[in-house]
Amino acid sequence: MPEDIRKGLFFYTFRRNKIAIAGLVMAVVIVCLSILAPWISPYDPIEQDIKSQYLPPSLTHLCGTDGYGRDEFSRILWGGRVSLMVGVGSVLFGMVFGVSMGILGGYKGGKWDVVVSRFNDIFMSFPLVIFGLLILAILGPGLLKIIIAIGVALTPRISRLARASTLSVKELPYIEAARAVGQGDGKIMLIHVLPNIFGELLVMGTMWIATAIIVEASLSFIGLGVRPPTPSWGSMIRSGLDQLTNAPWLSMIPGLAIFLTVFSFNLIADGLRDIADPRLRGA
Amino acid sequence: MPTRGSGALDGIACGKETHKCDAGMQDTLLNIEDLKTYFYTFEGVARAVDGVSYRLRDGEALGIVGESGCGKSVSALSTLRLIPDPPGRIVGGRILFNGTNLLELTNRQMRKIRGNHISMIFQEPMTSLNPVLTVGGQIAEAFRLHQGLERREATEKSIDMLRMVNIPSPANRVHQYPHELSGGMRQRVMIAMALACRPEILIADEPTTALDVTIQAQIIDLMLELKEQLGMAIVLITHDLGIIANTVERVIIMYAGKIVEEAPTRSIFRKPLHPYTRGLIRAMLRLGSKIESGRVRLEEIPGVVPSLYDLPPGCRFSTRCPRVMAMCRKEEPELREVDERHFCRCWLTRHGG
Numbered sequence: 195m196p197e198d199i200r201k202g203l204f205f206y207t208f209r210r211n212k213i214a215i216a217g218l219v220m221a222v223v224i225v226c227l228s229i230l231a232p233w234i235s236p237y238d239p240i241e242q243d244i245k246s247q248y249l250p251p252s253l254t255h256l257c258g259t260d261g262y263g264r265d266e267f268s269r270i271l272w273g274g275r276v277s278l279m280v281g282v283g284s285v286l287f288g289m290v291f292g293v294s295m296g297i298l299g300g301y302k303g304g305k306w307d308v309v310v311s312r313f314n315d316i317f318m319s320f321p322l323v324i325f326g327l328l329i330l331a332i333l334g335p336g337l338l339k340i341i342i343a344i345g346v347a348l349t350p351r352i353s354r355l356a357r358a359s360t361l362s363v364k365e366l367p368y369i370e371a372a373r374a375v376g377q378g379d380g381k382i383m384l385i386h387v388l389p390n391i392f393g394e395l396l397v398m399g400t401m402w403i404a405t406a407i408i409v410e411a412s413l414s415f416i417g418l419g420v421r422p423p424t425p426s427w428g429s430m431i432r433s434g435l436d437q438l439t440n441a442p443w444l445s446m447i448p449g450l451a452i453f454l455t456v457f458s459f460n461l462i463a464d465g466l467r468d469i470a471d472p473r474l475r476g477a
Numbered sequence: 478m479p480t481r482g483s484g485a486l487d488g489i490a491c492g493k494e495t496h497k498c499d500a501g502m503q504d505t506l507l508n509i510e511d512l513k514t515y516f517y518t519f520e521g522v523a524r525a526v527d528g529v530s531y532r533l534r535d536g537e538a539l540g541i542v543g544e545s546g547c548g549k550s551v552s553a554l555s556t557l558r559l560i561p562d563p564p565g566r567i568v569g570g571r572i573l574f575n576g577t578n579l580l581e582l583t584n585r586q587m588r589k590i591r592g593n594h595i596s597m598i599f600q601e602p603m604t605s606l607n608p609v610l611t612v613g614g615q616i617a618e619a620f621r622l623h624q625g626l627e628r629r630e631a632t633e634k635s636i637d638m639l640r641m642v643n644i645p646s647p648a649n650r651v652h653q654y655p656h657e658l659s660g661g662m663r664q665r666v667m668i669a670m671a672l673a674c675r676p677e678i679l680i681a682d683e684p685t686t687a688l689d690v691t692i693q694a695q696i697i698d699l700m701l702e703l704k705e706q707l708g709m710a711i712v713l714i715t716h717d718l719g720i721i722a723n724t725v726e727r728v729i730i731m732y733a734g735k736i737v738e739e740a741p742t743r744s745i746f747r748k749p750l751h752p753y754t755r756g757l758i759r760a761m762l763r764l765g766s767k768i769e770s771g772r773v774r775l776e777e778i779p780g781v782v783p784s785l786y787d788l789p790p791g792c793r794f795s796t797r798c799p800r801v802m803a804m805c806r807k808e809e810p811e812l813r814e815v816d817e818r819h820f821c822r823c824w825l826t827r828h829g830g
Binding site: 304366367368370371372373374375376377378381385386389390 | 557559563588589590591592593596597598599600601604605606607608609610618619622623667670671673
């Protein structure tokens with residue numbers, strides 16, 4: 195079969211997976227809305243209007259207004275930029291280090307594994323937010339630094355999963371067979387272990403995106419995250435909590451935004467995993 | 478960590494010496510001397526391979542037969558230094574390949590031996606292939622690794638290999654994934670992978686155990702055909718004497734980590750000397766026997782293989798041997814040449830069998 199037909203097959207299988215397509219459409223809409231925020235948001239997200247406090251959703255304010263009279267819908271659009279960047283960025287950051295550490299520890303075993311596992315254990319003993327806080331306290335505030343801080347905080351969790359999956363994959367005969375043809379450890383980890391644990395990591399990765407968005411919210415709440423007037427979904431949930439009985443939409447709408455984002459990523463990851471695993475490719 | 482032989486530097490020199498001395502064994506390709514592979518576990522030390530020595534000549538087909546746990550697979554894995562360490566370790570002996578002690582090579586040097594000079598195929602064709610890579614990609618890997626070929630060239634050579642192992646429409650199959658192939662096909666792919674770099678030795682560890690009986694014969698025939706074609710030596714490891722009978726020239730019978738009998742295939746079946754070998758042969762199903770018609774039960778060897786952690790003193794087979802003597806429980810017999818090229822580890826053979 196020629197190369198181009200096989201590449202076509204990838205998209206073909208993905209397209210046949212309707213659920214994954216739904217996820218993809220959702221994610222594209224969410225990402226586009228966030229990118230286009232400066233042009234499509236109806237109001238300035240940080241402009242206060244004391245006269246229109248706590249307005250419920252209406253045609254003029256699609257998602258209502260918050261305690262400072264700021265338009266909730268515009269804030270959602272703008273907040274999405276921060277939240278998506280933090281969510282995706284920190285997970286990618288954590289994946290790079292966590293996955294390499296996990297595979298190395300799991301595959302090599304022995305001293306390598308001791309180092310990796312102890313590292314994970316020690317840092318897993320901190321709650322995510324505290325750990326992120328610690329790193330952020332060292333780095334200082336700023337969007338990029340938040341991404342790095344949360345990424346580092348996620349690393350032991352990612353590394354642990356990668357290690358566990360590696361342990362189960364490494365016992366499979368094809369690893370031994372690869373060694374028997376003279377394949378080196380590095381190559382085996384790269385072409386035999388990584389692709390076989392990737393599906394699992396992908397699906398969990400979308401979950402971690404949600405975690406990262408929430409952690410960012412907590413950090414913002416303490417004042418170490420995004421600086422106050424700048425909206426992010428997490429900080430919007432936080433600030434809406436006081437008024438949960440009076441103005442429930444203030445927390446619910448950003449919550450819904452996070453939910454939809456994570457959900458769409460999750461569907462995509464699920465579809466991708468099915469494609470990445472040739473056995474699940476519907477024949 | 479690489480396991481090193483006991484005699485560090487003089488190993489290679491010695492190997493060459495023995496090589497020269499033996500006039501009849503001029504073309505010894507692989508010479509395993511007193512190989513000891515132990516497993517160190519919480520239960521104690523399992524002496525899985527305990528002083529095994531054998532030679533493999535250029536282009537020879539050698540069979541290693543024994544029950545599960547007799548050390549036949551471990552001795553094969555030791556040859557390629559594929560024993561997982563921990564818990565396993567090669568604690569003694571030498572593995573001389575063309576006069577070089579493999580136990581003294583660095584890991585990097587050893588990788589150049591694996592797949593290139595000595596290849597191995599495994600029992601489980603269903604799981605011995607990486608499910609997320611195409612079969613062609615996996616065969617190509619061997620070419621890229623040992624011969625530094627480019628992807629395109631390697632793929633073309635993979636197609637040739639698939640053709641060589643009689644896989645129909647190889648140009649299509651090369652892009653398929655392992656799950657799209659049947660068990661027999663996958664074992665053919667494994668063979669193609671193992672033979673990609675034309676190794677001098679192919680170690681086949683129960684290559685047909687997981688396969689359908691009808692496919693078994695095909696795979697064995699294919700292996701023998703390729704052996705002739707490529708002029709390589711084969712070590713066929715199996716628990717099935719039936720497979721051995723018309724395939725290999727020489728047979729080694731192993732029991733609890735030791736060689737108990739070694740002889741040309743013909744002599745093993747005509748005149749088995751060790752009680753264990755006799756038991757194995759009697760436990761074989763034969764066409765036209767009374768067993769087949771259901772009148773007589775198939776014979777078996779009573780008892781079980783002793784635990785490797787707790788071996789009996791004296792002969793290791795003494796606990797199950799029908800002809801056990803007092804001496805057997807005290808002292809272990811040596812592997813002696815009883816007949817021409819026929820070796821046996823039994824006290825009985827000293828008195829003429």
